[in-house]
Structure formats: structure tokens, C-alpha cells
Amino acid sequence: MRVIEIPKIGDPSVLRVEERPDPIPGPGEIRIDTAYAGLNFAEVMARKGLYPDAPPPPSVLGYEASGIVDAIGPGVEEFAIGDRVMVLSRFGAHASKVCAPSAHFFKIPESMSFEEAAAIPVNYITAYHILFRVHRLLPGDTILIHMAAGGVGTAAIQLARTVPDVTIVGTASAAKHDFIRELGCHHPIDYRREDYVERTKALTDGMGPDLIIDALGGADWKKGYHLLRAGGLLVAFGWANMSQGKKRSPLKTAREFFRQPLFAAPKMMQDNRGVAGVNMGHLWHELARLRLEVVELMRLYEEGAYRPIIDSIHAFEDAAKAHIRLEDGANIGKVLLRP
Ligand SMILES: NC(=O)c1ccc[n+]([C@@H]2O[C@H](COP(=O)([O-])OP(=O)(O)OC[C@H]3O[C@@H](n4cnc5c(N)ncnc54)[C@H](OP(=O)(O)O)[C@@H]3O)[C@@H](O)[C@H]2O)c1
Structure with a gap:
């Protein structure tokens, strides 16, 4: 081979x-x-x-x-x-x-x-798992999807659209906005030019989103947590901010590491906000459960609910x-x- x-x-x-x-x-x-x-x-x-x-x-x-x-x-x-x-x-x-x-x-x-x-397998099971196992996306929810034009982002937009009346906010570079809008993202944000925190607040009458899916990591996890609506959940599932640039830079890695927030349960209780982590690469012992998610993904595909x-x-x-x-x-x- x-x-x-x-x-x-x-x-x-x-x-x-x-x-x-x-x-x-x-x-x-x-x-x-x-x-x-x-x-x-x-x-x-x-x-x-x-x-x-x-x-x-x-x-x-x-x-x-x-x-x-x-x-x-x-x-x-x-x-x-x-x-x-x-x-x-x-x-x-x-x-x-x-x-x-x-x-x-x-x-x-x-x-x-x-x-x-x-x-x-990776993009759609990850997106499905976040939207419907870790969170329970409900009609009327607002969701902020970071890296919305990427593999997981496009999957998350399509799968979120299977729930009625969900408002989707997504960050992506401007050249990709038409594409993700067509896919179902109601409010694309060019995160390079706009402050996505302020824009998302404005879009939600100051309330914030119910769910943020964030594979950026570091300082963005902190911003996201404070942006959440009461009862909202930040799902951390990647740390792409670590990887910017062509080569590994120990200085950048260290700086990024120290920008991560520390979440404490009593504070989350007072804030009525939550944080969850997802790493599909650590779920090999849960394949039976993931199979159920794939059955649902295949059903949605056959119904025409999404196209990779x-x-x-x-x-x-x-x-x-x-x-x-x-x-x-x-x-x-x-x-x-x-x-
Ligand atoms: N935990 C898990 O189980 C799991 C599973 C799958 C993926 N992931 C993670 O999810 C993230 C997205 O994966 P993907 O396959 O969807 O990625 P992808 O297809 O490569 O898309 C990434 C897109 O995100 C945007 N972006 C914004 N900020 C970025 C940054 N700081 N670094 C890199 N890209 C940035 C870029 O588009 P713009 O032009 O819009 O900037 C880029 O094209 C990755 O971090 C990956 O490791 C985690």
C-alpha cells in the first residue's frame, strides 16, 4: 500500500x-x-x-x-x-x-x-456531538460558530439548521461570507475587522448566544465565556490560535498558553454559564454511542438535511x-x- x-x-x-x-x-x-x-x-x-x-x-x-x-x-x-x-x-x-x-x-x-x-467522520460527528449530545440545541437558540467556513464550521451550520428557528452567527474571513450565508449562517462576522463580541451582543439585544463552539482557544475562550447568555454553554474543542504561522514558535506557544482562562465551578454557578470540552480523539471507548450519532447523521443525509x-x-x-x-x-x- x-x-x-x-x-x-x-x-x-x-x-x-x-x-x-x-x-x-x-x-x-x-x-x-x-x-x-x-x-x-x-x-x-x-x-x-x-x-x-x-x-x-x-x-x-x-x-x-x-x-x-x-x-x-x-x-x-x-x-x-x-x-x-x-x-x-x-x-x-x-x-x-x-x-x-x-x-x-x-x-x-x-x-x-x-x-x-x-x-x-471527523467534521460531522464532531459537530453533531457538540450540538446534540454535549449541548441540546433548541428552537429559538442563538449559536456562535467560530471558524464557520472550515470543515467543522460548515458541518455545524448545516446541522444547526435542522432545528427550527435557530439563529446562527459565524466568524469567518470576509471572502467566505457569501458561501456561509448561502449555507445558512444568518450573521457572518469578519473577525479580522470587527469585534465579534460587540457584534454578537448587538445581534442578541445584549443577551449573548446560548451556545458558542470555539476551537480557537486561549483568549477567545475567555471572551466567549463572558459573552454567553444565562444558561449558555461554551464548548472548547480545539486551540487553533496555538498554530498560527508556518513553524512552531515556543514563545508564541507559551504566550498562548498563559492567555487561557481558568474556570471555577463556583464562579460558573454564580454566572449561570457553563464550559464543556470535546475531544473526539479521546472517545474511542464510546464508539457504541458515536455509532448512534452516525445513524442519525445518515438519516439526516438521506433526508437531504445536509451535504458535505x-x-x-x-x-x-x-x-x-x-x-x-x-x-x-x-x-x-x-x-x-x-x-
Ligand atoms: N476536539 C475535536 O474532537 C476536534 C474535531 C475536529 C476538529 N477540531 C478542531 O477544530 C478546529 C477546526 O477544524 P476544521 O477541520 O474545521 O478546520 P479547517 O477546515 O481547517 O478550517 C479552519 C478555518 O478557520 C479559520 N480560522 C479562524 N481563526 C483561525 C486560527 N486562529 N487558526 C486557524 N484557522 C483559523 C480559517 O478560515 P478564515 O478564512 O475564516 O479565517 C480556516 O480556514 C481545529 O482547531 C481542529 O483541531 C477538534
């Missing part, structure tokens, strides 16, 4: 396409012939040495892929060779063959393309270009890799 390897921490030029022996599925495992693999911000952070969950280099990362089942290990009954599936993988998905326990695979509807399927947004597709050999696209924040929606 062919894999995208990160041989060492560095800029995108370190990425290599390597040949490896095809994995053989063991008991309870299946293998796919990969159609597409998803690239996530996590892998860009990992390449820069800023993602503590990643295995140390040399490593093959990748949390998700789509494809056709081409080998089945002993004891697997729910899948057959030829099934169209997507996989949520604990790394190793940036490969032309992905082998994992069968619990990590999900059959996809006939009407779903392999491109769409590779764009779903594909930004661009890059051959494995062009993995560096794909990384640069995410690193530069040029993408709208999902960046895919094709073996």
Missing part, C-alpha cells in the same frame, strides 16, 4: 509518499481499499509538533477515509467484501489501505459519494499542497487526499 508519512516535525515539504506492506485484518478487523482520506487541522498541527495526541514521527496519520471493503478478518459478520463504507480511524487513514476494528466502520447510503463519505462541503481533492503526491491549503486557512469545507 501507499501511505503519506510524516518522517519528522517540519514544514509541509517533509511529507513523503512511501510504500508499505498491505495490512492483513486480524480477528474482528476489516480493511478497505481507500477511495479518499480526509485531511484535518489535527494533522497539520501534528506535523508542526503541536498535537500531543499524535504518535511521534515517523508516523502515518489520518483519522478518516472512505472506500470499499476488500478484506475481512475472522469473526466479522456485519460487513461483506464490496461494502461501501467510511471509517473513523485511530491514525493510519492516510493510506491506500486502511485496516481497523470493524466497530470503526460505517456503511454509507448508495446515494452518498465516496468524496462526501470521507468528509463526514468538499473544498479540494489532492493526490497523495500533493499532500504538501493540501497541508498548505489548511495551514493558510484558504479552504472552505473539507480537504481530501486521493491515493
Whole structure:
């Protein structure tokens, strides 16, 4: 098989396409012939040495892929060779063959393309989990989505629209506003030019949003907490502010670290506000629950409630270009890799 390897921490030029022996599925495992693999911000952070969950280099990362089942290990009954599936993988998905326990695979509807399927596992399960498991989005709620034009952001906009009468405020650079407005974001904010705190306050008659989904981190978590309406929840699920710039900067990392707020339960009680954390990479022991979320996502897809947004597709050999696209924040929606 062919894999995208990160041989060492560095800029995108370190990425290599390597040949490896095809994995053989063991008991309870299946293998796919990969159609597409998803690239996530996590892998860009990992390449820069800023993602503590990643295995140390040399490593093959990748949390998700789509494809056709081409080998089945002993004891697997729910899948057959030829099934169209997507996989949520604990790394190793940036490969032309992905082998994992069968619990990590999900059959996809006939009407779903392999491109769409590779764009779903990380972005849509994360967005669904935040909106409907960690929070309970209700009719009439207002939600502030940071990084609204990214993979998770576009998923969150579409899924939030499945609840009636939800007002969506989203931060994104100005060039992406038409796109996210079309997708269902009522109030795009150009966070580079406008103070999103003041604008969101003005949009909510000073009350603030019921839910903020924030993968920016640091000082933004602090601002977000103080912006929340009573009963509101800040969901912290990433720290993209750590990653700005092409290279890891220990000074910037330290500065960002010290800008994070400290949340204390008594203060949250007095404020009637809450903070929750989400890290899908630490939910492998909850796959049975996540499967229920995927069932719901597949139902919503078949109803036409959302369509994954594909930004661009890059051959494995062009993995560096794909990384640069995410690193530069040029993408709208999902960046895919094709073996
Ligand atoms: N905890 C979890 O389980 C989990 C799961 C998935 C993703 N995440 C996190 O969620 C975040 C978004 O992921 P994604 O896949 O949606 O990202 P993405 O598709 O790469 O989109 C990120 C977009 O956010 C905007 N942005 C605003 N401020 C930024 C900043 N400080 N640094 C980088 N981008 C910034 C950029 O667009 P503009 O042009 O609008 O600035 C950029 O294109 C990442 O931090 C990721 O690690 C966490």
C-alpha cells in the first residue's frame, strides 16, 4: 500500500509518499481499499509538533477515509467484501489501505459519494456531538460558530439548521461570507475587522448566544465565556490560535498558553454559564454511542438535511499542497487526499 508519512516535525515539504506492506485484518478487523482520506487541522498541527495526541514521527496519520471493503478478518459478520463504507480511524487513514476494528466502520447510503463519505467522520460527528449530545440545541437558540467556513464550521451550520428557528452567527474571513450565508449562517462576522463580541451582543439585544463552539482557544475562550447568555454553554474543542504561522514558535506557544482562562465551578454557578470540552480523539471507548450519532447523521443525509462541503481533492503526491491549503486557512469545507 501507499501511505503519506510524516518522517519528522517540519514544514509541509517533509511529507513523503512511501510504500508499505498491505495490512492483513486480524480477528474482528476489516480493511478497505481507500477511495479518499480526509485531511484535518489535527494533522497539520501534528506535523508542526503541536498535537500531543499524535504518535511521534515517523508516523502515518489520518483519522478518516472512505472506500470499499476488500478484506475481512475472522469473526466479522456485519460487513461483506464490496461494502461501501467510511471509517473513523485511530491514525493510519492516510493510506491506500486502511485496516481497523470493524466497530470503526460505517456503511454509507448508495446515494452518498465516496468524496462526501470521507468528509463526514471527523467534521460531522464532531459537530453533531457538540450540538446534540454535549449541548441540546433548541428552537429559538442563538449559536456562535467560530471558524464557520472550515470543515467543522460548515458541518455545524448545516446541522444547526435542522432545528427550527435557530439563529446562527459565524466568524469567518470576509471572502467566505457569501458561501456561509448561502449555507445558512444568518450573521457572518469578519473577525479580522470587527469585534465579534460587540457584534454578537448587538445581534442578541445584549443577551449573548446560548451556545458558542470555539476551537480557537486561549483568549477567545475567555471572551466567549463572558459573552454567553444565562444558561449558555461554551464548548472548547480545539486551540487553533496555538498554530498560527508556518513553524512552531515556543514563545508564541507559551504566550498562548498563559492567555487561557481558568474556570471555577463556583464562579460558573454564580454566572449561570457553563464550559464543556470535546475531544473526539479521546472517545474511542464510546464508539457504541458515536455509532448512534452516525445513524442519525445518515438519516439526516438521506433526508437531504445536509451535504458535505468538499473544498479540494489532492493526490497523495500533493499532500504538501493540501497541508498548505489548511495551514493558510484558504479552504472552505473539507480537504481530501486521493491515493
Ligand atoms: N476536539 C475535536 O474532537 C476536534 C474535531 C475536529 C476538529 N477540531 C478542531 O477544530 C478546529 C477546526 O477544524 P476544521 O477541520 O474545521 O478546520 P479547517 O477546515 O481547517 O478550517 C479552519 C478555518 O478557520 C479559520 N480560522 C479562524 N481563526 C483561525 C486560527 N486562529 N487558526 C486557524 N484557522 C483559523 C480559517 O478560515 P478564515 O478564512 O475564516 O479565517 C480556516 O480556514 C481545529 O482547531 C481542529 O483541531 C477538534
